[in-house]
Amino acid sequence: MSYLSIEFGLVFIVFFAIYWAFRLLPKFQNKLLLLSSYLIVGSYSLQFAVILFIYTCAIYFFSVMIATSKRYARCWLILGLSAAIINLALFKYFDFFRYELQSLLNYLNLSILLPVITVLIPIGISFYTFHSVSYLVSIKKKELSVAKFWDFALFLSFFPSIIAGPINRAKTFLPQIAVSQPRAVLEPYRAFTLIVLAVLKVYCLGGLISENWVTPIFSNPLEYSTLDLLVGLYAYAMQIYLNFSGYTDLVTGIALLLGFRLPINFNFPYLAFNLREFWDRWHISLSHWIRDYIYIPLGGSRRSFVRTQINVMCAMLLSGLWHGAGINFIIWGACHGVGIVVLNVLDRYTGRGWIIQRSPIIARFITWHYICFTWLFFYCESLPDALDYLTALSQNFLINSHYTAAFLSICVIFLVYPLCQNIPNWCTLQLSRTNRGFLPIIFIFILWLTIYFAPSGVPNFIYANF
Amino acid sequence: MKSKQISLKNRRRNKPKKNGQQVNLLKNSTQKQSTEYKPKIKAKVSKAMISDDASLSSKYIFVLLLVTAIALIAIYYNSILIYCQQTYHSDIFNTGSLTQVTEQKDSQESIEITSSTPKDATKGQTDVNHTINNESLLNQSAKNSVINSSDETDKNPKIIRHNKIYEQLNVIKQKRSELNRKAAGIPPLPEQKISVVKSESPKIDHQDIPLIHEPLPIVVTKNDKVFFVGDSLMQGVAPYVKKMLFKQYKVESLDLSKQSTGLAYPNAFNWPKTIDDNLIADPAIKLLVVFWGPNDPWDFPVKGYAKYAKFKSELWEEQYRLRIAMVLNSAYEHDVQVLWLAVPCMRKRQLNEGMIYLNTLYQSELEKTQQHFLSTNQLLGCTYEKYSNFIESGKDKIKVRVDDGVHFTTAGQKILAKAIMEKIIFKQLEGGDSD
Numbered sequence: 051m052s053y054l055s056i057e058f059g060l061v062f063i064v065f066f067a068i069y070w071a072f073r074l075l076p077k078f079q080n081k082l083l084l085l086s087s088y089l090i091v092g093s094y095s096l097q098f099a100v101i102l103f104i105y106t107c108a109i110y111f112f113s114v115m116i117a118t119s120k121r122y123a124r125c126w127l128i129l130g131l132s133a134a135i136i137n138l139a140l141f142k143y144f145d146f147f148r149y150e151l152q153s154l155l156n157y158l159n160l161s162i163l164l165p166v167i168t169v170l171i172p173i174g175i176s177f178y179t180f181h182s183v184s185y186l187v188s189i190k191k192k193e194l195s196v197a198k199f200w201d202f203a204l205f206l207s208f209f210p211s212i213i214a215g216p217i218n219r220a221k222t223f224l225p226q227i228a229v230s231q232p233r234a235v236l237e238p239y240r241a242f243t244l245i246v247l248a249v250l251k252v253y254c255l256g257g258l259i260s261e262n263w264v265t266p267i268f269s270n271p272l273e274y275s276t277l278d279l280l281v282g283l284y285a286y287a288m289q290i291y292l293n294f295s296g297y298t299d300l301v302t303g304i305a306l307l308l309g310f311r312l313p314i315n316f317n318f319p320y321l322a323f324n325l326r327e328f329w330d331r332w333h334i335s336l337s338h339w340i341r342d343y344i345y346i347p348l349g350g351s352r353r354s355f356v357r358t359q360i361n362v363m364c365a366m367l368l369s370g371l372w373h374g375a376g377i378n379f380i381i382w383g384a385c386h387g388v389g390i391v392v393l394n395v396l397d398r399y400t401g402r403g404w405i406i407q408r409s410p411i412i413a414r415f416i417t418w419h420y421i422c423f424t425w426l427f428f429y430c431e432s433l434p435d436a437l438d439y440l441t442a443l444s445q446n447f448l449i450n451s452h453y454t455a456a457f458l459s460i461c462v463i464f465l466v467y468p469l470c471q472n473i474p475n476w477c478t479l480q481l482s483r484t485n486r487g488f489l490p491i492i493f494i495f496i497l498w499l500t501i502y503f504a505p506s507g508v509p510n511f512i513y514a515n516f
Numbered sequence: 517m518k519s520k521q522i523s524l525k526n527r528r529r530n531k532p533k534k535n536g537q538q539v540n541l542l543k544n545s546t547q548k549q550s551t552e553y554k555p556k557i558k559a560k561v562s563k564a565m566i567s568d569d570a571s572l573s574s575k576y577i578f579v580l581l582l583v584t585a586i587a588l589i590a591i592y593y594n595s596i597l598i599y600c601q602q603t604y605h606s607d608i609f610n611t612g613s614l615t616q617v618t619e620q621k622d623s624q625e626s627i628e629i630t631s632s633t634p635k636d637a638t639k640g641q642t643d644v645n646h647t648i649n650n651e652s653l654l655n656q657s658a659k660n661s662v663i664n665s666s667d668e669t670d671k672n673p674k675i676i677r678h679n680k681i682y683e684q685l686n687v688i689k690q691k692r693s694e695l696n697r698k699a700a701g702i703p704p705l706p707e708q709k710i711s712v713v714k715s716e717s718p719k720i721d722h723q724d725i726p727l728i729h730e731p732l733p734i735v736v737t738k739n740d741k742v743f744f745v746g747d748s749l750m751q752g753v754a755p756y757v758k759k760m761l762f763k764q765y766k767v768e769s770l771d772l773s774k775q776s777t778g779l780a781y782p783n784a785f786n787w788p789k790t791i792d793d794n795l796i797a798d799p800a801i802k803l804l805v806v807f808w809g810p811n812d813p814w815d816f817p818v819k820g821y822a823k824y825a826k827f828k829s830e831l832w833e834e835q836y837r838l839r840i841a842m843v844l845n846s847a848y849e850h851d852v853q854v855l856w857l858a859v860p861c862m863r864k865r866q867l868n869e870g871m872i873y874l875n876t877l878y879q880s881e882l883e884k885t886q887q888h889f890l891s892t893n894q895l896l897g898c899t900y901e902k903y904s905n906f907i908e909s910g911k912d913k914i915k916v917r918v919d920d921g922v923h924f925t926t927a928g929q930k931i932l933a934k935a936i937m938e939k940i941i942f943k944q945l946e947g948g949d950s951d
Binding site for chain 2: 056059060062063066067070073145149152170171234235238239266268269270272273307431432438486489490493494497498501506
């Protein structure tokens with residue numbers, strides 16, 4: 051059930067009424083949330099709900115063992131993390147690596163035939179695996195005591211964040227579940243702004259860009275001019291941002307209406323002056339997770355310069371692989387890794403922020419183009435497709451452009467984009483100052499317009515596939 | 517940006533505190549900021565606003581959400597009805613069971629009845645009427661005439677006229693075929709195509725008009741365009757064919773395939789009209805490649821009938837055949853060849869059975885107009901009796917279907933794209949301006 055569907059909207063309003071009818075009973079509210087989360091997971095497939103429950107039991111068992119065992123806590127942590135990773139790998143990566151593994155076995159003359167199995171990837175597995183890792187590590191570090199089982203089950207399955215994040219940390223999210231005082235709706239005006247923005251971003255802007263610019267250009271790049279192909283790359287960068295940040299806005303808004311605060315995932319990433327800053331602004335919950343649970347345990351920047359760059363590459367490659375079992379995602383991760391390594395080398399020899407100090411707009415321009423280039427690998431499922439695009443981009447100078455107006459529009463957007471930074475906060479502020487009687491009229495008007503201009507059909511959440 | 521933050525901060529500092537509750541909330545939020553990680557800028561600004569938020573109750577929010585939802589449903593009532601049709605294959609506001617009103621079978625009269633359906637639906641129906649008055653209904657009547665020709669035609673003078681036109685159309689087609697064949701210098705196709713088509717649907721018990729002529733080979737030149745229509749299956753395949761066409765022959769193409777579409781719900785997406793419009797707009801289109809199916813095996817509304825036509829019922833089949841015929845008729849009128857891809861096996865039993873049935877309709881309608889029907893099961897290594905995600909290639913197994921049991925993997929899409937390319941013969945233009 052898509053969170054932008056009519057069905058979800060109506061069910062959510064009913065759920066909202068029931069949920070707040072039990073305002074004085076937060077424990078019961080938790081049960082309601084748990085039940086609804088499992089129902090949503092089950093609406094994709096009953097198997098997914100069963101897998102999630104078994105996984106929850108297994109990780110909970112490991113957390114109890116880590117907390118109770120003084121001598122072997124570390125062993126139990128390793129076992130728990132291994133179980134989580136193996137579970138993820140089996141469901142998500144088995145098929146991808148089956149060919150390579152089989153070739154290896156054949157090469158070693160081992161007569162083992164790997165089974166050809168059809169496994170559906172459980173919805174949200176990438177996200178709840180990361181949630182559980184943060185929980186196990188927090189238990190080991192004694193930042194948290196073992197949660198109650200049903201609280202932990204809700205932490206893993208909390209419906210606003212299970213499908214496509216943001217990635218919650220046990221340390222900050224479990225205390226929000228385990229409250230004994232009645233909850234309240236948090237920042238309602240911000241929640242409204244986020245929900246309206248989500249509809250605008252995903253339904254309208256993202257949908258229009260995808261339908262009019264991305265799909266036609268990417269379907270056969272060879273037919274288009276260099277200028278058009280640039281529009282295609284820019285447009286996909288915009289679409290993926292609008293789609294994913296819109297989704298995050300929506301679930302953050304929903305969570306606030308239920309009295310929960312989710313970590314912020316986006317902070318105008320295309321305003322970044324360099325690639326490092328981009329990762330501080332794009333999918334923040336993932337990049338911080340990778341920093342804390344992969345990059346720093348590998349040694350971070352505490353060791354030699356070369357070792358730091360190796361750690362960066364490892365972290366970015368894993369980040370790419372996390373997005374999906376495909377060579378394109380690995381290349382995408384590698385491009386970001388190489389980009390950051392090059393940036394580190396430049397910083398070392400020219401001083402940190404050499405370009406930014408001289409011309410911030412050029413820094414942003416270079417960063418934006420490099421990011422657009424990397425998105426090409428994210429979109430294209432195979433390397434030859436991406437190479438076709440790049441070949442056309444570098445050769446089709448003489449073909450007539452069909453998207454000149456689009457190109458100019460994007461140039462204007464690039465220049466005025468920094469002014470948009472305050473729009474969400476400004477909207478929230480204006481809403482909070484508006485007479486409450488007018489609020490429904492404002493929402494109806496904005497949503498009417500948004501849906502009117504949006505292309506038909508409920509758009510997919512790109513990140514729900516990861 | 518910074519000045520904005522400062523002004524917001526100052527506003528908060530200068531603002532007199534309204535009551536104790538707000539102060540507490542402010543404190544709580546400040547504490548939360550310290551424990552949660554959030555970007556600095558947003559956090560700072562949002563603090564300034566929390567003081568304004570404090571008193572919105574959940575009751576008020578519920579009313580607000582409800583009013584907004586009701587108003588939007590009222591505004592977009594028609595679109596929501598169409599969405600429900602497409603998603604649930606029934607009209608949720610019509611509580612009646614989904615049965616066919618068989619007593620109203622007289623198609624000539626019933627289809628001409630006008631009723632209060634949404635604007636788009638009326639448009640769609642206009643097209644249906646148009647086609648009835650042209651060739652498409654004749655296909656249906658021709659079919660009937662095989663079974664009971666003399667009685668039928670005696671009763672209805674319209675049908676006699678239509679049959680005559682249909683015969684004339686066939687004569688024209690034959691002449692055109694001969695001319696084209698001579699012009700292209702291409703020998704007649706071997707018999708094997710018919711056997712391929714037949715192996716696609718092993719359980720056909722449908723008796724159709726026998727194929728009078730084999731389809732003409734598909735010939736395109738550099739100046740021609742190829743037009744792709746279909747659903748999400750086509751969305752996966754078309755880009756590869758587009759690329760191959762352009763890379764190999766510099767032939768341009770147009771892909772309008774759209775997910776969740778088909779011929780069942782023309783008021784959600786009217787394919788016959790879209791195709792006709794595009795064929796009129798772009799005379800360079802010489803080949804129409806079609807791939808539909810998985811969105812169609814459901815009951816659908818028929819104008820003039822109170823209840824939905826049940827899938828596989830006579831009325832359903834008649835309507836669906838009309839829509840196929842409308843597409844083929846548009847192609848014929850614009851001198852465009854058609855390559856129709858058979859829907860392959862599906863993992864879900866019910867969907868799979870629906871596809872077998874739909875293929876029989878596609879196939880028989882295509883045979884009437886002598887267009888191409890491309891079998892897909894063998895290409896994807898499955899049969900309607902045994903679904904498989906994989907096709908065996910030497911020692912290895914290549915995954916051609918994704919885990920949903922419907923769509924194709926990249927490898928599967930490429931296999932189908934190559935099969936389409938193999939059906940297309942590229943003819944160099946005289947004067948040497950083509951590759």
